[in-house]
Amino acid sequence: MNDKTAEYYRRRYPSGTRIQLDKDMDDPQPILAGTKGTIIDIDDCGQAVMNWDNGRSLSLIIEHDSFHVISQEENIDESEEAEMEISQL
Numbered sequence: 150m151n152d153k154t155a156e157y158y159r160r161r162y163p164s165g166t167r168i169q170l171d172k173d174m175d176d177p178q179p180i181l182a183g184t185k186g187t188i189i190d191i192d193d194c195g196q197a198v199m200n201w202d203n204g205r206s207l208s209l210i211i212e213h214d215s216f217h218v219i220s221q222e223e224n225i226d227e228s229e230e231a232e233m234e235i236s237q238l
Contacts, residue, residue, distance in 0.1 A: 150193075175214075184201055186209075187199070195210075
């Protein structure tokens with residue numbers, strides 16, 4: 150990984166970008182497909198330092214792990230759904 154590639158990833162996936170895994174991570178204790186999280190930063194190795202919604206912090210290897218960016222619209226729908234569930238309690 151060179152500095153230009155890491156910088157490209159920092160511009161493409163800025164801090165706060167929401168993602169969802171498409172496939173389980175290749176790790177002895179993987180983050181499972183479908184899990185959502187927020188990118189905190191991209192390190193110098195080009196890995197995304199993550200804050201996963203399930204509380205884990207395993208880094209995402211951008212060139213290896215299968216994921217997609219969640220659109221702003223999906224985030225809004227998700228938060229509205231959560232608010233509705235809470236109000237029904």
